[in-house]
Amino acid sequence: MTDFTTLELDERDDRVVVTLDRPAQRNAITAEMIAELHTVCALLEARPKLLLLTGRGDHFAGGADIRQLRDRTRNDALSGINRTLFDRIGRLPLPTVAAVNGFALGGGAELAYACDIRIATTTTKFGNPEPGLGIMAAAGATYRLPRLVGTSVAKQVLLGGHILDADTALRTGLVIDVVEPGEHLDAAHRLLDRIGRSSALALRLTKTIVDSPATHPFADDIAQAVLFETEDKHTRMSSFLEKKK
Incomplete structure (x- = not known):
């Protein structure tokens, strides 16, 4: 390099x-x-x-x-x-x-x-x-x-x-x-x-779907399903809720 x-x-x-x-x-x-x-x-x-x-x-x-x-x-x-x-x-x-x-x-x-x-x-x-x-x-x-x-x-x-x-x-x-x-x-x-500061996986999946041709509602669902099961998602949302308290 x-x-x-x-x-x-x-x-x-x-x-x-x-x-x-x-x-x-x-x-x-x-x-x-x-x-x-x-x-x-x-x-x-x-x-x-x-x-x-x-x-x-x-x-x-x-x-x-x-x-x-x-x-x-x-x-x-x-x-x-x-x-x-x-x-x-x-x-x-x-x-x-x-x-x-x-x-x-x-x-x-x-x-x-x-x-x-x-x-x-x-x-x-x-x-x-x-x-x-x-x-x-x-x-x-x-x-x-x-x-x-x-x-x-x-x-x-x-x-x-x-x-x-x-x-x-x-x-x-x-x-x-x-x-x-x-x-x-x-x-x-x-x-x-x-x-x-955002989730790298969420960014990657969002970019992939936005750049895909035509409509893709099921791809959205599948990508979201993957993200819902990540520890990163749970940690980020728990932190957000703690801050609101």
């Missing part, structure tokens, strides 16, 4: 903080960064923890590395290089938070969309300008963004080239909060502190 060249990783007791670390290139996503993020996913799948994802410097991620993207072929597209990673991030067991400062464009936006919750700063801009480069946003934006902001707004971004500023992102529900630049990491850690 110390051999990363495009990321900085800070593993703590209850969370892992991953910083995209190519600030001179606006943290453009390269094949090497994709590989290193797969390593992070393997870590979190083996030992589930909360994830905080952010970018070094003034921007989250300005997109994929265009020089590498230009050389990709049909077979590269069919292998879903970026999409496979972002889907894997979306499936991580415990909640993920993206602290987004500045640009989150193209693949950078799709990486942020793959996280469960996003925090923005007043400088944040989300966008998917891929059609202007002769391609499409094919790493999750076509199915994640409509779920996050609705089909109409998603088409404005994906087809109309519309950039979502921080206020619009907040209004449409894409982000949970907007803070001043430099305050986004503290805000994200406060959110994770709150999330981390």
